[in-house]
Amino acid sequence: MGRYLPISVGMVRRKPGELLPLEYSILDAATSSSRGGDVEFHGFEIARRIRDQEGARRLTAHGTLYKALGRMETAGLLESRWEDPDRASAEGRPRRRLYSVTALGAAAHAHARSGAAEHGEPRWQPGLAT
């Protein structure tokens, strides 16, 4: 009967429609950077922004950060693409994966920020992404 065990084993537990703290931090940092004109961001950049915004001593760990980014992309909160390789090679560095906040991600961030969850309402609706 092992195959019938819940498929969610090992996955992050959360209430339906609720952002995890790191996910909120990522959206918050990404949204604030987009207000400054940078619509896209890469992994290290967002880790640095989170650290600066929250006054943390350390950068978010690699595993924690990229696992969250992947999860958010799957949920439709973010989308990503590879950077133009010519630009990366011109600057003599590896090419980056560039992320941007989707409309659903922006709505989720706005809802979370307004504290709608305190009234028992979902902070975001996953189905809107599909």
Add this chain to the structure above:
Amino acid sequence: MPAMARFPQWWTLRYTKGLPDDVRERRLAEIAADVDDQHRWAAASGEAAPDRAVAWRTARGMASDLTWRRQQKAAMRTGDPLSDASAGRRLWAACTQAWFAPMAVLLAVFNVLAAIAVLTEDDGQMPGQVLGPIVMTLLAMSIVAGLLVRRRAAATLAAGATAPGRPRRRGTAFGAVVALLVLLLAFALLVVGVSTGGVPYFFAALVTFGATAAIAGCWMLVRALRSGRVEHRITVAEAMIIVGTLPALGLFWMIVPALLAVAVIAGVVGTGARLRTST
């Protein structure tokens, strides 16, 4: 290059080993770019010991890396049902998947024919002549419904779509307690029937057992069909199919239906729904 500087790449190569090429290459490239960005930023901002900071950042995320790997492996299993199966299970799946559904349909037809035979029997006795066909027809319907539910659920699994499950309901434990009490009552009736030889007690115990099983079965079916979890629906569907084969097993002296029932049960239990998406 010192060992500490090589640690992020070394660790990423380890935990992405065996994952699909595109997943592995993406994670390796992202970590390489991140590490490079952090070194450049450290050089520009005058941060000390960047190698140690990067290695520590990798080390702090190792638990997340491992859970991420486990999720990727689980996704691989969903996409390729036989990826983890041994050669024996692959052979068993190949042998049963083509014949499992037709055999189960044959058993459903057998149940219907048995119901007609009992109903039209000249020297039949009541209430068995009515109850028997009803039970046999319900069991035939159980097989057909189980096959249909299972087919749809398996197709959903093959497509990789798994809807989130609903939270556990509060009434579950209460229902289990009530069912247990009723079964205890039926058992008490059975004991009284054995000790006194009273036929009404036997009959009451039989009806109680049957009614409890029917109510529990219907409840499980409704709950599974309303559940978002495909696995729940498959479990109930397989239980319905197995229950539908029991009359054929009971009539073991007829040999062929009993052999078909054994083959169907072996197919259900022996391989698993994910290995028989074609049914």
